[in-house]
Amino acid sequence: MRYNQLEINKKISESLKGSGNKPVKKECPFCKSVFEVNWRKRDQTFCSRSCNITSRNLDSKLNEKHRLNISIGVSNSYRRGKKVYGVYLSGMIIMV
Numbered sequence: 616m617r618y619n620q621l622e623i624n625k626k627i628s629e630s631l632k633g634s635g636n637k638p639v640k641k642e643c644p645f646c647k648s649v650f651e652v653n654w655r656k657r658d659q660t661f662c663s664r665s666c667n668i669t670s671r672n673l674d675s676k677l678n679e680k681h682r683l684n685i686s687i688g689v690s691n692s693y694r695r696g697k698k699v700y701g702v703y704l705s706g707m708i709i710m711v
Contacts, residue, residue, distance in 0.1 A: 645670040 636654035643650060643662035650662040661667040672678065 638651045638653055639657045640649055640651050641657075641659070641662075642648070643660075643666055645661060645666040648662055652659050661670065671681075
């Protein structure tokens with residue numbers, strides 16, 4: 616009985632090979648190179664981490680917005696009583 620089940624599993628495995636989703640080809644918005652990602656990572660935007668970081672650092676408005684959102688989050692945590700080490704309030708950093 617056990618041998619028969621192993622044989623059935625092997626046949627099923629062979630028949631399912633290659634039946635998954637195909638890789639997706641995308642274009643990096645920073646370096647314009649075409650790259651391929653697995654179906655699971657189809658939401659990936661950049662071809663590499665370095666393109667992602669370089670793109671983020673070059674966009675100063677996004678960088679400033681990101682920094683402001685972090686400051687607001689830390690300030691709100693401080694007001695709610697959480698221990699934080701630096702709070703940005705009205706243009707100055709207060710070390711707690």
